[in-house]
Amino acid sequence: MLFVVLAVGSVAAAGALFYAWETPIPPIEPQSVGAPDRDDAKRGASLALLGDCATCHTAPGGAPYAGGLAMPTPFGTIFSTNITPDPQTGVGRWSEQAFIRALRAGVDREGRHLYPAFPYDHFTRVSDDDAKALYAFFMSIDPVNSSPPPNQFLFPLNVRLTLAGWKLLFLRQARFVADPSKDETWNRGKYLVDGLGHCGACHSPRNLLGAERTSASFEGGEAEGWRAYALGRSSRSPVPWDEAALTEYLATGAHAQHGTAQGPMANVVDNLSLVAPADVSAMAHYLASLGKGEGRSDVKMPASSGPGRLPQVAGAQAATPTLPADPGQATYTAVCASCHEGDRPLPLGGMRLGLSTAVAGETPTNLINLVVRGIPASTGGTSRPIMPGFGDVLDDRQISDLADYLRSRVAGKRQWDGTAKAIAEARANP
Ligand code: HEC
Ligand code: HEC
Ligand code: HEC
Known part of the structure; x- marks a missing residue:
């Protein structure tokens, strides 16, 4: 019996190792790539935007694509890698084949499995042409010498071989196949x-x-x-x-x-x-084409802001309204209504909250995040809406009453469970 169990076990382990094993792809001389095709690199730049590569591969204040952004996951914190063509710390010694394998199979040049925080389960669908254009783009950008901090995973997740099991279960490597019945x-x-x-x-x-x-x-x-x-x-x-x-x-x-x-x-x-x-x-x-959801027939549409309508100035409402008895409604009237019902233009004018998925949605998370933290002014050149955060002026009780009011009276839906938890989380992660 024991012998049979051991024999079966070792065959299974060998099979698993065989599956898990990925061969290293030899490094290339960085010069051997030559100047990447200009048109390919340009197309690759646009594909990189579609894939949000810079969003994940740039640390706050760091050089674009040089990695080091901390990404908390339920399993530990992972840091994005340097994908500039730096030969020591980036992908400068990666051949096109190695780069495309990483994108589609989640394996690095040396054959190590990559964590699926890198969304290769989606990128596996990318066509040959697009994968090559991405490679041409990344070979054309400025190399930056920078290494990310080490990942913080607990055993056994810090062993990359365990990812082979995850991939066996969940990664379907397949290119996109067009549906001929669709345009x-x-x-x-x-x-x-x-x-x-x-x-x-x-x-x-x-x-x-x-x-x-x-x-x-x-x-x-x-x-x-x-x-x-x-x-x-x-x-x-x-x-x-x-x-x-x-x-x-x-x-x-x-x-x-x-x-x-x-x-x-x-x-x-x-x-x-x-x-x-x-x-x-x-x-x-x-x-x-994926459908519409049910929507509501009775939502108040935003009042038209046609010519002649002057934008309201802060504090210039007609009269101070008498505060309603419902505590949530009172907070809404005193704190939120001037911006959310004033038909002011952006950046300070907010929408009618009856239209917002944040109030009608599945969980209170986004509404609470917005009330506690507000919407910070954009640091870049783009014009973004601005909303002050109220985490310091409203206590937990006031925020949860406000959420209950918005949910039941403005969205016309059952109050959420889990508002208190969402408030604690929003306060803990500013
Ligand atoms: C959602 C975040 C995210 C996005 C979006 C993303 N990546 Fe990554 N990528 C990561 C993380 C995290 C790793 C590191 C994985 C690991 O260490 O196992 C990584 C690893 C890589 C690697 C392997 C590098 C190495 O040194 O091992 C390459 C190549 C790569 N990404 C390219 C891209 C490209 C190209 C795009 C855009 C098309 C992209 N990534 C978009 C998070 C992301
Ligand atoms: C100084 C003006 C201002 C005040 C006060 C204000 N907001 Fe906002 N709010 C905005 C702006 C501007 C936006 C962004 C535009 C938009 O999405 O409606 C916004 C966005 C939102 C959104 C997201 C809407 C969406 O789906 O895009 C929610 C929810 C929200 N505010 C809730 C509140 C609540 C609740 C209060 C009161 C505690 C409040 N706001 C107070 C200006 C304000
Ligand atoms: C990194 C995570 C992330 C990715 C990737 C992402 N989204 Fe979102 N998306 C969100 C979050 C979070 C919200 C809610 C934002 C808010 O409150 O305004 C959202 C909101 C939306 C909404 C508004 C829904 C509503 O009812 O208000 C649409 C539409 C949407 N996303 C489409 C897309 C599409 C299309 C893509 C792919 C190109 C995409 N998203 C990729 C996180 C993401």
Whole structure:
């Protein structure tokens, strides 16, 4: 018996090791790449924006693509790597083959498995041409000598070989295959949404091992302490999204009936604002085909801000309203209404909250994040909306009463469970 068990066990272990083993790809001489094809590199730059490569591979205040951004995960903290062509600390000695293998199979040049915090489960769909253009772009940028801090994972997750098991279970390496029954724009959109755009990485729920639940695609997920709302037919947006609204929101980060992109979505739309408009509208076209959600028939539309309507100035409401008895409504009237009902223009005018998915959505996370922290003024050149944070002036009780009021009376939905937890989390992670 023992012998049989041992024999079966060692065959299984050998099989696992065989599967887990990836061969190193020899380093190249950095000079041997030559000058990358200019057109390829230019196309690659746009693909890098679609893939948010800079968002993850740049530390706050650091050089673009030089890595070192800390990414907290439920399993430990991982740091993004340097993907500039520096020969010592970046990918300067990586051949095109090694780079493409990393993108599609999550294996580094030396054959080590990479953590799926790098969304290769999506990038695996990228076409040969696009993968090559990305390589040409990364070989064309300035090399930066910089190494990320070591990852902080506990045993056994710090052993990269364990990732082979994760991949066996969850990684389906397959290029995108166009659906001939759909038009070209739809296929382009799906290719970008599922591939480089990795929209599902945030917008789909994950299982206990951190893999996306493909059976529940786009039913809403978590991202860096924010809720990435359900999209498509599970969307909770009060006004259902259509293709035109999606196009405008993705290209500009805002839409009059849907508000503005916040949290990690703000980075996504910053990147999308710089790519070819045709790519953004293709993504919107595909997403719109996933359905609409139910919406609400009774949402108050924003009052038109036609000519002749003067923007309100802070503090210039007609009269101080008498405060309602409901404590949540009282806070709303005293603190929020002047901006959210004033029909002021951006950057200080907020939308009618009855239109916001933050109030109608699946969890209180985003509403609470916004109330506690506000929307900081943009540090870059772009004009962003500004909202003060109220974490210091409202206590937990006032914030949860406010959330209950907005939820039941403004969104017309059942109050959330878990508001207290969301408040504690927003306060703990400023
Ligand atoms: C959501 C965050 C995220 C995005 C988006 C992302 N990466 Fe990464 N990437 C990572 C992390 C984290 C690692 C390190 C994984 C590890 O150490 O196991 C990594 C590793 C890599 C590696 C392996 C480098 C090495 O030295 O081992 C390459 C190559 C790479 N990324 C390229 C890209 C490209 C190209 C894009 C854009 C198309 C991109 N990444 C987008 C997070 C990201
Ligand atoms: C890094 C995580 C992340 C990625 C990647 C991401 N999103 Fe989002 N997305 C979010 C979060 C978080 C929100 C909620 C933001 C807010 O409160 O404004 C959001 C909001 C949205 C909304 C608004 C939904 C609503 O009802 O208000 C749309 C539409 C959207 N994302 C589309 C996309 C598309 C398309 C992609 C891929 C190109 C994408 N997202 C990629 C995190 C992400
Ligand atoms: C000084 C003006 C101002 C005040 C006061 C203010 N907000 Fe805002 N708020 C804004 C602006 C500007 C935005 C961004 C534009 C938008 O998305 O509506 C915003 C956005 C929001 C959003 C996201 C809407 C979306 O889906 O895009 C929510 C939710 C929100 N505010 C809630 C509140 C609550 C609750 C209060 C009271 C505690 C409040 N705000 C007070 C200006 C303000």
